[in-house]
Amino acid sequence: MDRILYELCGARREQVFSPFSWRAKMALKHKGLDFEARPHSFLEIPGIAPEAGRTVPILSDGERIVCDSWAIATYLEDTYPDRPSLFGGDGGRAACKLIEGWANAAVSARVAQLIVKDIHDILGPEDQAYFRESREKRFGRPLEEVQAGREERLADLTTALLPLHLMLKSQPFIGGEAPLFGDYILFGTFQWARVASPFRLIDPETPVGMWFERCLDLFDGYARATPAA
Amino acid sequence: MDRILYELCGARREQVFSPFSWRAKMALKHKGLDFEARPHSFLEIPGIAPEAGRTVPILSDGERIVCDSWAIATYLEDTYPDRPSLFGGDGGRAACKLIEGWANAAVSARVAQLIVKDIHDILGPEDQAYFRESREKRFGRPLEEVQAGREERLADLTTALLPLHLMLKSQPFIGGEAPLFGDYILFGTFQWARVASPFRLIDPETPVGMWFERCLDLFDGYARATPAA
Numbered sequence: 001m002d003r004i005l006y007e008l009c010g011a012r013r014e015q016v017f018s019p020f021s022w023r024a025k026m027a028l029k030h031k032g033l034d035f036e037a038r039p040h041s042f043l044e045i046p047g048i049a050p051e052a053g054r055t056v057p058i059l060s061d062g063e064r065i066v067c068d069s070w071a072i073a074t075y076l077e078d079t080y081p082d083r084p085s086l087f088g089g090d091g092g093r094a095a096c097k098l099i100e101g102w103a104n105a106a107v108s109a110r111v112a113q114l115i116v117k118d119i120h121d122i123l124g125p126e127d128q129a130y131f132r133e134s135r136e137k138r139f140g141r142p143l144e145e146v147q148a149g150r151e152e153r154l155a156d157l158t159t160a161l162l163p164l165h166l167m168l169k170s171q172p173f174i175g176g177e178a179p180l181f182g183d184y185i186l187f188g189t190f191q192w193a194r195v196a197s198p199f200r201l202i203d204p205e206t207p208v209g210m211w212f213e214r215c216l217d218l219f220d221g222y223a224r225a226t227p228a229a
Numbered sequence: 230m231d232r233i234l235y236e237l238c239g240a241r242r243e244q245v246f247s248p249f250s251w252r253a254k255m256a257l258k259h260k261g262l263d264f265e266a267r268p269h270s271f272l273e274i275p276g277i278a279p280e281a282g283r284t285v286p287i288l289s290d291g292e293r294i295v296c297d298s299w300a301i302a303t304y305l306e307d308t309y310p311d312r313p314s315l316f317g318g319d320g321g322r323a324a325c326k327l328i329e330g331w332a333n334a335a336v337s338a339r340v341a342q343l344i345v346k347d348i349h350d351i352l353g354p355e356d357q358a359y360f361r362e363s364r365e366k367r368f369g370r371p372l373e374e375v376q377a378g379r380e381e382r383l384a385d386l387t388t389a390l391l392p393l394h395l396m397l398k399s400q401p402f403i404g405g406e407a408p409l410f411g412d413y414i415l416f417g418t419f420q421w422a423r424v425a426s427p428f429r430l431i432d433p434e435t436p437v438g439m440w441f442e443r444c445l446d447l448f449d450g451y452a453r454a455t456p457a458a
Contacts, residue, residue, distance in 0.1 A: 093405070104392075106389075163334050
């Protein structure tokens, strides 16, 4: 296989949970491009392609190495223009940068504080030590404290998702009638939580939950085949 | 003039502050279409075109009457396809529905609580009575209480704008290198506040503030020509 997507896994190799890697994998599936996904631990990642970057996802496509989910999406769009579009035009590509900002700052940042200890718990021992030290430095307190009281913070996540809730009154996907990269951006956040944590973030009976289920069904249930925690 | 955009004004007719009307007016300017803007008071609006809707903006374009800023934008895009696109393709149009949800739920909802008493104060006496009753019912408390302590809530607005702040690291407009309807959606929110309230929401020296200034400059300073409160 000439096309390899390097991603992150927990102690068990099927626990592939990186939200950014899921964005890239869904983009590859959308383009109909075959690829081999190669899971690595946190500590192995900096050695994969240090000249390209030290975080996943990293795409190796023949001679090209591309790091970062946004760079991968735009690389795929520009390199394979005859395949289904990820953006639906230049306006969609530009708008996705705002959607990426929203997914990262308004949604993923909240989700992280709901599941960070659960993420720690699925890692191997060496990754656990690295993860605890780096994340406790970022949050300024123990992982257990960051995650504590999460039931009370679920309402805040629901409020943060109101933009999607409102949008779903008029269309089934961020891409409109069918999904585009904007959907995969946000999908990555919820798939991250689904794979790494047993804590249920969204009720599957709500419009937002049904949107997530539709994304899990895409490409013959590609993302659903990765087991939930 | 065959094309009329009905909008909302305060006691002084130049105080045209409706955020949704600004979305529609910027869309008309973007399309390069001439129009006459006709400001009305809150109490006059239901009588403009009751068969079309009871809120502004209302566009009368020859024989057609279109109510609602989103409906106006899509009407203009579909009716004048040879003019500059408002969405930059179908992906951009779909993504704008999420951006609209974000602007309304995450940004305008916060801004409303920062300026609602100031809006009241620029209205004529009859509109003031209507506005106070309807908004106090919505918020469940006096307008003065809703607005009180707004200095402390500015940081929350800045956090809500992080998605835009992040996006501006890679492009100057939501539309990419040039503005599209996604910019006008959010612009309407800040122009609403600029016209109705002396309270400064965004520092013009920040990336978000500079984006707003760029929008004020568009179309030969069209929106800037409406005086700030």
